[in-house]
Amino acid sequence: ALLEAQNLANIGTFTWDILEGKITAHSKDLNSLGLQPGNSFAEIMANVHPSDKMQVIQMFEKAITGSRPYECEYHCTINNRERIIWSKGKVKYKDGQPSQLNATIMDVTDKHQMITKLQRSEELYKQAQALNRIGNWSWNIHSDRVQWSDELFNIYGLPAQSEQITFERYLSFVHPDDREPRKSGIHEQISNPGHREYYFRIKTPDGAEKILYGQSEVLINEEGLAFKMIGTCQDVTAQKTLEKTLYDRTVQLQKSNASLKVFAYISSHDLKEPLRKISLFGDRLRMLNESKLDEQSNSILKTIIQSSLRLQQMIDEILSVSKINTDEHFEQTSLTAILEDVIASIEHQVEEKAATINYDPLPEAFVNPIQVRQLFMNLITNSLKFSRPNIPPVINITSDFPSVREITEAGLENSKRYLRIRFSDNGIGFLNDYAE
Incomplete structure (x- = not known):
């Protein structure tokens, strides 16, 4: 049973006859461990890796002299493969002289490979932690x-x-x-x-x-x-520092947005109103005195009116971008009030086109007032812009609540209530290809 256990573990025992210089006894076929019965010391050393030969010789000499027990680990070539061998033994003496070495020998290559893998795994683990x-x-x-x-x-x-x-x-x-x-x-x-x-x-x-x-x-x-x-x-110091920096910048951005809203308010009321009056009364002045003014004066007056209209348009464009990007506030709002404010702000364009805008009172709705105002503005100004030549535009605005069947057919959620607002005009219209 002991011999079977040794074979399974690839462990062998041998006796080295020091006087004869040969292996004289063994427990198994030691060929897999680099030894053979009758091997001389020189034959054994021939398989040992050059870098380990001196170590093996020194350990053997120390064991013979009794300065320390024999125990050695070395690399050797066995069947054209490099293996790691461990051996430990005890020297026996006869008549005061070393006569034989009884030793155990074992192939520890797999053990070393496992240790190397564990060390590498530990190294990678430490690197990952770092x-x-x-x-x-x-x-x-x-x-x-x-x-x-x-x-x-x-x-x-x-x-x-x-x-x-x-x-x-x-x-x-x-x-x-x-x-x-x-x-x-x-x-x-x-x-x-x-x-x-x-x-x-x-x-x-x-x-x-x-x-x-x-x-x-x-x-x-x-x-x-x-x-x-x-x-x-x-x-996580770096991460938390970055989060704080982002938070501080977000607060600054919110303050900037608040300032932008104040600017939008000032622009809307303090800048646009004077410009609207300049263009409106300038146009009336031109209509009343066009025949009385010379060509140069009419040209100057026309330039003033066009410049004021252009400046008003630029302010509107800036405001529309800033409001859409910064304001996401929804509130219960009178849609009629928004519509009337839009019509008042484009009074000059309505008069210039001799347009008629008909609308029923619109209900209140939970909306973003700024975005709805921009929507109404775009729809009405488009109707004025794309009117028929020499035909005064007529714009009709109505509203109703779709039925459950209409909501279902449109693929909308039945649990919600919807408001439908229709804008229609007598303009040139557009191709069905662009209906969406």
Whole structure:
């Protein structure tokens, strides 16, 4: 049974006759371990990697002289493959002279490969923690022994594994304003185990302040008592700083938008009204005195009127863009009041076209007043713009509430109430291809 176990584990035993310089006994076929019965020392050393030969010779000599037990690990070539061999043995003496070495030999190549993989995995794990600025920890509640990963030491501004951390030592790093809340949170979690997430600030030994995002769990023993806490901490200082910067800029933008709304109000009432009067009365002045003024005076007056209209149009365009982009406020609003305000603001264009605008009283609706005003403005000015030559425009505006059947056929939600507003005119119209 012992021999079978040795074969399964690829372990062998052998006796080295020091006086004859040959292997004289063995427990299995040692060929897979680089040995054969009758091998001389030189034949064994021929398979050993050159970089390890001196080490093997020295270990063998020390074992023979009795200065230390024989134990050696070396690389060798077996069946054209490089393997790692471990051997350990004891020298026996006869008449005061070393006579034989009884030793165990084992192929530890797979073990070394596994260790290498584990070391590489540990290295990658540490690299991942460093890249993400995240470390892990555990705290034995009863012994007050805290273990930190290397990256957590780095986050706290300490050399890796430079000291033994305790609960009180951890609290000493926590920002004074966050210390009691963090301490209370830990005790509460021990009393009521479960997953927790939290933010807190720390101060490193060099005085730097950092913001950490933590997660933790409490482990329970068989008796249902908390015995250990485990968790992670991530340095989110840069992220939180960026969030604060974005928040501050958002506040500034909101203030700028508020100022823009004030400007829009001033422009609408303090700038547009004088311009409207200039263009209106300038046009009337031209109509009343056109025959009395010479050609140059008529041209100057016409330029004044056109310039005021152009400036008014530019203000309208600026206002329409600023209002649409900055105002998303909805409120219960009189649509009739909005419509009448629009008609009043384009009074000159209506008179110039000799247009008639007919409308029924419109109901109140929960709308964005600025956007609805812009919609009404676009529809009416388009009707004036695309009127038939020499035919005064007639614009009719009506409203009603669609029936349930009409709402269903339109693919709208039946649970909502809809208002339909119709704008019609006697203008040139448009092709059905552009109806949408």
